Amino acid sequence: GQQVQQSPASLVLQEGENAELQCNFSSTATQLQWFYQSPGGSLVSLLSNPSGTKHTGRLTSTTVTKERRSSLHISSSQTTDSGTYLCAIVGNMGYKLTFGTGTSLLVDP
Amino acid sequence: EAAVTQSPRSKVAVTGGKVTLSCHQTNNHDYMYWYRQDTGHGLRLIHYSYVADSTEKGDIPDGYKASRPSQENFSLILELASLSQTAVYFCASSDGQNSDYTFGSGTRLLVI
Numbered sequence: 013g014q015q016v017q018q019s020p021a022s023l024v025l026q027e028g029e030n031a032e033l034q035c036n037f038s039s040t041a042t043q044l045q046w047f048y049q050s051p052g053g054s055l056v057s058l059l060s061n062p063s064g065t066k067h068t069g070r071l072t073s074t075t076v077t078k079e080r081r082s083s084l085h086i087s088s089s090q091t092t093d094s095g096t097y098l099c100a101i102v103g104n105m106g107y108k109l110t111f112g113t114g115t116s117l118l119v120d121p
Numbered sequence: 122e123a124a125v126t127q128s129p130r131s132k133v134a135v136t137g138g139k140v141t142l143s144c145h146q147t148n149n150h151d152y153m154y155w156y157r158q159d160t161g162h163g164l165r166l167i168h169y170s171y172v173a174d175s176t177e178k179g180d181i182p183d184g185y186k187a188s189r190p191s192q193e194n195f196s197l198i199l200e201l202a203s204l205s206q207t208a209v210y211f212c213a214s215s216d217g218q219n220s221d222y223t224f225g226s227g228t229r230l231l232v233i
Contacts, residue, residue: 013180016163045222047224053226053227054211054224054225054226054227055164055211055213055224056224057221057222057223098163098164100164107152107169107171107215107217108154108166108169108179109154109164109166109213109222110166111156111163111164111165112163113161113162113163114163
């Protein structure tokens with residue numbers, strides 16, 4: 013089945029530093045989404061980016077479909093960015109999201 | 122505001138008992154999903170539905186049933202709860218165009 017791998021598993025930054033999160037997937041993705049999950053909280057969709065580059069606020073996602081990889085860049089990190097970032101894909105056989113295990117980000121003041 | 126609401130927020134169940142988790146959405150979405158989240162496994166799909174009165178098996182359906190009596194409501198049923206079903210359960214809805222997913226706040230289930 014489809015597999016989604018994220019790296020690094022965890023990341024610690026000082027406030028103001030940039031973060032680069034990686035997502036690799038094993039099969040064709042018709043959709044790719046990045047989610048944020050606060051500690052003990054629900055998932056919030058950050059970006060939908062099946063190909064190319066997209067920006068929203070301090071977030072930039074770049075997906076290279078042929079190479080089956082995506083990245084999420086967080087610029088000028090803030091303590092409120094702390095949490096888990098999840099990458100999820102939809103394959104070409106349906107509508108379900110397959111998730112990676114996430115990157116846990118901690119931003120220290 | 123469109124939303125996905127889950128109930129209960131948390132529950133303690135006895136092994137062998139029946140548990141029903143409920144989900145209600147006001148997004149007017151056709152697709153609804155049940156995921157479970159465990160440490161180290163991320164979110165895994167249990168059941169989903171794309172139309173009322175019909176459900177489909179996800180990746181880990183064993184031990185779970187689902188019910189979609191209306192477009193707005195989607196329930197997850199554990200007929201005989203087991204210790205291994207202790208997890209956080211998330212309901213989600215989507216528009217079927219693969220671009221708009223909304224998740225509920227989750228239900229923390231502890232089976233003892």
